[in-house]
Structures are given as C-alpha cells and as structure tokens.
Amino acid sequence: MSGPQCCENPPILNPRSGDGCVEQLGGLNAYIVGSQDSKLAILLLSDIFGYEAPNFRKLADKVAAAGFYVVVPDYFNGDPFAPENPERPFMVWLKDHGTDKGSEDTKPIIQALKSKGISKIGAAGFCWGAKVAVELAKCELIQAAVLVHPAFVTPDDIKGAKVPIAVLGAEIDRLSPPELLKHFEEVLAAKSEVDGFVKIYPKTSHGWTIRYKVEDEAAAMEAHSDMIQWFTKFVK
DSSP: OOOGGGGSSOOOOOTTOSSSEEEEETTEEEEEESOTTOSEEEEEEOOTTOTTOHHHHHHHHHHHHTTOEEEEEOTTTTOOOOTTOTTSOHHHHHHHSOHHHHHHHHHHHHHHHHHTTOOEEEEEEETHHHHHHHHHHHHTOSSEEEEESOSSOOHHHHHHOOSOEEEEEEEEOSSSOHHHHHHHHHHHHTOTTSOEEEEEEEEEETTTTTSOOGGGHHHHHHHHHHHHHHHHHHOO
16 A cells, blocks of 8 residues: 655655744654643644654644644654665565554553643544544544545545544545545445545645645645644534
C-alpha cells in the first residue's frame, strides 16, 4: 500500500519553525500551540516526515487560530524518515515506526490533555498518521477524526469508526486512489449512526495538504478549511 508517493517532495525540517513551542506531553515531545484556556484540543498526527516540517507546523498554527489547543506529537522520537539515507529505505524505517505503536503512544497524550482540563479532542491524521487517527476513532478516544491523504486505511477501518469521520483525498493517489475513497464513502453512507464525509480534490497528489508545491497551494488551503470546519462542527 505504501510507495514512492509517500516520499515525494520531502520538506526541509526546521525545529524552530512555527509560533508554538516544544514540550513533553504524555511521554513524547510535542509541538504545542494555542490558548491554554481552551477546553478543545486537536491532535495533528504527522506523515512520515514528522513534526518539524514547517508547513505542518504552519497548519497547526492555523488550527490554533480557530480556537483550539493543538498538539503535534513527535511519534518518531527524533527519527523521521530521511529519503537521503540509503541504509534505511522506507520499508526498513517503517518496521521501527509502525502505526500500531503510534496508536498506543497517543493514549497517554490523551490522558495528559484530559488532566489539563481538556473536555473534547479531535484528531487529524496525514498519510501515516491517518491510520493512527482511525484507530482512535474506533476506540472512541476522540470526538471526531479527519483522515487526510490516508495510507494503510482499509474499508474495515472506516466501518469500525464510532465518531464523526471525514476523509480528504487526492485525485492522483496510489495509496488511497479515488476508487478506494469512493468505497469509504459507501461504507459511511451505510453507517447512519456516524456522520461521515468524503471529498476528492481534483488534480492533487498524495501529500498535497502539507507538502504542497506552489500550484497545489490553493487546494491545500481548501482542504485546511474543510478540516477546520469539521472540527468546529463536531469538537465543541
């Protein structure tokens, strides 16, 4: 299910990017931004390039500006995928950073947020992080989920979701092609007890929302707006 599209257009990581700060939360370092007084939190779950990608942190700042306390965990403990390292190709790197471990690592973060007085939590997962987000949605550990150009997510995962879930996908995507996204839509349409939404963005490729090129920026901004609207509706 994974391939070169996961690795295309890699960001130049910058640990000093963004308006927030890095703190320990639930056992992991996390980029945190937003009002400490907010009772509503959004977890942004990264793609394979991790939490120091400048566009990703810029998106976190944008979500915080909408009124949320935003947490971007470093699931890879300082070891994001490095395409320039021939000794650790993608499948080798992935063995050390499975999505199942990401799901387990999120549980202490959720507990830490609740201990701070957070009452509602949403999660948006990008590529690798989408699988983590859907696992949280199955366990009802969050109030709403958004899956953005997902990887590894199956129709059975969507079927198991117990909270409102949106899927934002690319038209040109070998990991989650339009046929699969339409299958997700059919599964959600059959689940009247769960709010669902699927959108395919024309002329976009996998990763466009956070690894966008200039020509993709308008579509990326549209997806950001759709994601924030979903959370505004269901994390309140």
